[in-house]
Amino acid sequence: MDFDLTEEQKALQQTVRDFAAAEVAPGAKERDEQARFPHELIPKLARLGLFGMMVPQVYEGAGLDGVSAAVIIEEIARADAAVALIVASHNSLCAGHICNFGTETQKRKYLVSLARGEKLGAWALTEPGSGSDAGSLKTRARPAGDSWVIDGEKLFTTQGSTAGVYVILASTDPSLGSRGISAFIVERETPGLIVVRVENKLGVRASDTAQLRLESVRVPQENLLGELNHAFKDALSILHGGRIGVGAIAVGIARAALEEATRYAKERKQFGKAIAEFEAIQWMIADMATEIDAARLLVRRAAYLRDQGRPFKRAASEAKLFASEVAVKATNRAIQIHGGYGYVKDHPVERYFRDAKFCEIGEGTSEMQRLVIARELLR
Ligand SMILES: Cc1cc2nc3c(=O)[nH]c(=O)nc-3n(C[C@H](O)[C@H](O)[C@H](O)COP(=O)(O)OP(=O)(O)OC[C@H]3O[C@@H](n4cnc5c(N)ncnc54)[C@H](O)[C@@H]3O)c2cc1C
Known part of the structure; x- marks a missing residue:
């Protein structure tokens, strides 16, 4: 078993991480406050090939595997979950449906412009x-x-x-x-x-x-x-794939919360020392890190199974369910670690908390994921 990303995947991760830090993160707070769609980012995301991540190269997509796509979505979500949702839904739902079930003519007519990012799906x-x-x-x-x-x-x-x-x-x-x-x-x-x-x-x-x-x-x-x-059957199969993307968004948000909380805990002093020195804070950080690692492993396993052409329905639901709940918990803890500062909009953790909640609802609620998992086990 190999837990490492390939050299190509690592390079891609670094490219998207740098891009997200430079281009996506800076405007995230303002876009959230104004509920403003990031029109200016669309051509930049398109230039990176992010609107046709898993679309075959013959239709001008990047032809990436699912693990790479999950890595990319996590990186974008780390900077701004709303942008990650745009990328993930465009790819897995609209482009994915046309890619998997479209005719050759439909792919030429629609998939190419979706993959180029000329049109959103x-x-x-x-x-x-x-x-x-x-x-x-x-x-x-x-x-x-x-x-x-x-x-x-x-x-x-x-x-x-x-x-x-x-x-x-x-x-x-x-x-x-x-x-x-x-x-x-x-x-x-x-x-x-x-x-x-x-x-x-x-x-x-x-x-x-x-x-x-x-x-x-x-x-x-x-x-x-x-x-x-x-x-309907086709749509369900599209949703199974989409859930890996929502899981990756959840992991990205949770990681952002952990990174902010860790940074803040080292900086904030009470009772004459950094709050990071209090065991109560350390435990929260340790639990966040452990759960995020587990969530990421579930997301990548689901993507890996899909890449191998193996059944992945239950794995995708497990990944989405677990990662979403981890994101809500981690962002809640990040606010707790920030105290009152976490409750106001000067710090990003309250946005992470609000963003994380989406993951428990979109592309099938947590209750529906439990239903899928149980049905697979009990049939
Ligand atoms: C930001 C956002 C983006 C979205 N994007 C899209 C999109 O692009 N395309 C699209 O088609 N949809 C989209 N959705 C819709 C999303 O998939 C639905 O909101 C979701 O599937 C839940 O449906 P509902 O909101 O009608 O809730 P309901 O189905 O009414 O559920 C209400 C509650 O009842 C529970 N419940 C329902 N049935 C059961 C059951 N059998 N057992 C136990 N509990 C149950 C649910 O879990 C939930 O807690 C989006 C939603 C959001 C919030």
């Missing part, structure tokens, strides 16, 4: 009435000549107002329930694709989470993505 499954129970979605696509016409509502769509390409999940045969769901590629300019509002969120505030309405959105027949009525 969104992936819309969740609706006002269907979240964890995603198979009960109500958005409807009806055949109309050589087109499909889509009507419905989508909620919490990441890149919902900034994407150029959307993958929309819709029912094509309500009588079949979740077995009657199909996916469609919808371009931003398509008439009837309406951004209802952009959400004002607790955390990952610089990411764009929007509610959408689809009013007679007409797409050509050839924009059906994957097999007719097969998209």
Whole structure:
């Protein structure tokens, strides 16, 4: 068993770490406060190849393995989890769905511009009435000549107002329930694709989470993505991969909290000595470090299994579940170590805490991860 990254992965990690420190971290506080989407960072992230991380080179992606992608996402999340969410969701959800299930024509037409970062990708499954129970979605696509016409509502769509390409999940045969769901590629300019509002969120505030309405959105027949009525299964497999990315975001946030807490504990003096000298603080730091290491190992194991073409569904859920809860705990402890200073916005740890909470909800709540894990064990 080899716990080391390859030389290539280490070099990539250093490149992204340097980039994140120089370009992503400096504006994170201001973007969070203003809930401002980082438009200026998109071309820079694109130049690094981060919008087509696992897209094959033939479609102008970086053709990276999943472990490398997890390493990259952790580094970006260390600087700003909102930016990491943009990168992770674009790659694993929208680009991933087209890459895994698209036709050659669809890949040439959409995947290349997504991989180049010319267009951002969104992936819309969740609706006002269907979240964890995603198979009960109500958005409807009806055949109309050589087109499909889509009507419905989508909620919490990441890149919902900034994407150029959307993958929309819709029912094509309500009588079949979740077995009657199909996916469609919808371009931003398509008439009837309406951004209802952009959400004002607790955390990952610089990411764009929007509610959408689809009013007679007409797409050509050839924009059906994957097999007719097969998209729910496809979407679940996309989510299994996406969960590794959310796990990596959680590890990045938790590491940021640990690094801040360690630095602060050495600097802050009470009772005539650095608070790092108190055992209570040392234990918190030790627990944070141990749990973060364990979370990272779970994330990389899930990515490794996926890279090997082996089953990784349970591993991905375990990684996402554990890493998310570790991130919430670690960021909570980081605030505790900062005392009152952790509770105000001059220090970044309160942002880390708010950002971490997203990881327990997005791409399947912790409860749903437990359900996936238990089902795998009990079947
Ligand atoms: C910032 C952000 C970005 C997002 N981005 C996207 C995106 O790009 N695309 C997209 O499609 N969706 C996106 N989502 C939606 C996200 O996937 C859902 O919010 C999530 O799956 C939960 O659904 P819900 O919010 O409807 O909660 P609900 O499903 O209503 O859950 C409410 C509570 O009930 C629990 N619960 C539900 N069912 C069960 C059960 N069977 N057993 C035990 N407990 C249960 C849940 O765990 C939760 O605690 C995003 C969400 C957020 C917050």
